[in-house]
Amino acid sequence: MNKKRHLTAAFAACVVFTLGGCGGGSETRYNTEVGESRQFTWGVPEHIPLPIVPKDNPVNEPMFQLGRHLFYDTRLSGNGSQSCESCHHQNQAFAESLERSIGSTGELHPRNAQSLVNVAFNTTYTWANPALLTLEQQILVPLFGEFPVEQGINEDNKARVLNDIAADPIYQQLFTAAVSGDAAETVNFEVIVKALATFVRGINSFGSDTDRFENGDANVLSRDAERGRELFFSEGLECFHCHGGYNFTNATADSSQLFADTPFHNTGLYNIDGQGAYPEISQGIIEITSKATDMGRFKAPSLRNVALTAPYMHDGSIATLEEVVRTYAAGGRNITNGPNAGDGRANPFRDGFVSGFDISEDDIQNIIAFLETLTDYQLINNPRFANPWEE
Ligand code: HEC
Numbered sequence: 001m002n003k004k005r006h007l008t009a010a011f012a013a014c015v016v017f018t019l020g021g022c023g024g025g026s027e028t029r030y031n032t033e034v035g036e037s038r039q040f041t042w043g044v045p046e047h048i049p050l051p052i053v054p055k056d057n058p059v060n061e062p063m064f065q066l067g068r069h070l071f072y073d074t075r076l077s078g079n080g081s082q083s084c085e086s087c088h089h090q091n092q093a094f095a096e097s098l099e100r101s102i103g104s105t106g107e108l109h110p111r112n113a114q115s116l117v118n119v120a121f122n123t124t125y126t127w128a129n130p131a132l133l134t135l136e137q138q139i140l141v142p143l144f145g146e147f148p149v150e151q152g153i154n155e156d157n158k159a160r161v162l163n164d165i166a167a168d169p170i171y172q173q174l175f176t177a178a179v180s181g182d183a184a185e186t187v188n189f190e191v192i193v194k195a196l197a198t199f200v201r202g203i204n205s206f207g208s209d210t211d212r213f214e215n216g217d218a219n220v221l222s223r224d225a226e227r228g229r230e231l232f233f234s235e236g237l238e239c240f241h242c243h244g245g246y247n248f249t250n251a252t253a254d255s256s257q258l259f260a261d262t263p264f265h266n267t268g269l270y271n272i273d274g275q276g277a278y279p280e281i282s283q284g285i286i287e288i289t290s291k292a293t294d295m296g297r298f299k300a301p302s303l304r305n306v307a308l309t310a311p312y313m314h315d316g317s318i319a320t321l322e323e324v325v326r327t328y329a330a331g332g333r334n335i336t337n338g339p340n341a342g343d344g345r346a347n348p349f350r351d352g353f354v355s356g357f358d359i360s361e362d363d364i365q366n367i368i369a370f371l372e373t374l375t376d377y378q379l380i381n382n383p384r385f386a387n388p389w390e391e
């Protein structure tokens with residue numbers, strides 16, 4: 001039985017249980033009328049539309065600050081050992097260096113931790129789940145998920161987790177500032193999830209050298225990076241089809257546009273049985289849709305800050321950007337030995353835009369030079385996103 005389907009079922013139960021059943025709901029009023037206004041410190045420049053914000057969780061500063069404290073707090077886990085930050089580090093654009101994450105009880109996650117920068121603009125969440133449409137839904141997975149266990153909050157420990165948080169005077173202030181109502185009742189998982197979503201929604205970055213270049217600073221890119229940029233946006237290499245737009249992914253949504261279904265792509269990383277199979281542990285949206293042609297199809301990640309987020313791909317199976325570019329040049333990955341042996345270049349589900357190309361050694365370095373200009377150093381040093389418990 002496929003474990004990922006368990007995750008989906010557990011997750012669905014969680015939504016009902018957590019958001020419907022944990023109290024607070026109808027009595028809770030949020031201290032805000034700000035909604036999707038520019039008054040919130042979005043970190044989104046005027047020429048970029050604001051992200052979509054769920055009507056029942058408008059952004060505001062007190063919720064952002066509450067979420068920031070929770071994001072960095074290991075008390076928000078079943079055994080007190082793990083916070084969101086355990087797998088999402090600011091200095092790595094909120095990704096981490098492990099190939100695959102390890103949860104609070106030591107369980108190995110099937111996938112690589114994603115960057116959390118500009119995820120407010122995502123059409124869907126995680127590497128491959130067309131059904132996860134909001135941050136509020138996604139955040140239930142690390143908190144309560146059982147396959148795998150991440151923060152490991154469950155029936156047996158959830159009261160203790162809430163009590164620990166409610167007992168801390170710092171949280172008493174933060175909850176009172178964010179939510180009106182009886183203090184004891186506002187410390188519940190509905191508010192916690194909404195606050196975490198607001199914090200993550202507020203982690204935005206448009207301060208890379210490439211942003212400066214797009215905004216008219218013609219001299220900010222090196223000659224190598226500019227050449228790499230031309231290649232990236234060329235029909236020969238095709239990168240921009242899946243990693244285009246202001247967020248360098250085609251899986252982008254915002255408040256100004258209507259968009260069709262999120263695209264998911266097979267990039268030819270595996271072909272274990274000669275018929276396109278990816279390793280059982282993580283096979284893409286087929287785990288959700290059960291459609292044979294969805295084998296190996298994953299969301300194209302944003303390439304912002306990609307120089308900081310190694311290792312790469314849904315399972316962290318590519319160590320460097322150079323190796324990523326060489327894999328695309330070959331039109332997929334040919335694995336010659338081991339349990340995952342198989343020629344991904346011949347994967348029948350491989351996307352038509354991943355068909356391989358000839359490229360010089362210099363131009364490989366030029367593309368990497370361009371990808372490095374997508375790093376926002378202000379973001380990774382910004383005190384607004386840093387651990388508030390260390391202030
Ligand atoms: C055990 C490590 C771990 C912990 C703890 C963890 N995450 Fe993650 N996070 C991951 C992994 C791995 C993924 C990719 C999941 C997948 O594709 O199935 C991910 C994905 C995400 C995404 C989706 C990003 C996107 O681009 O779609 C968001 C948002 C996120 N995490 C936020 C959080 C928040 C908020 C917390 C704390 C409540 C948290 N994470 C705790 C490992 C972790």
Ligand code: HEC
Pocket residue numbers: 232237238239240241242243264265266267269296298299300301302303306309311312313314315321324325328329351352353354367
């Ligand atoms: C058909 C769509 C498509 C095209 C074309 C494409 N990519 Fe990707 N890219 C993806 C998908 C999907 C993934 C994730 C695949 C996975 O994990 O299985 C990805 C992953 C990556 C990653 C890893 C990012 C991370 O955070 O792990 C990099 C870097 C990357 N692509 C760069 C490029 C470059 C450079 C080009 C052009 C040579 C390119 N891509 C062309 C869809 C595409």
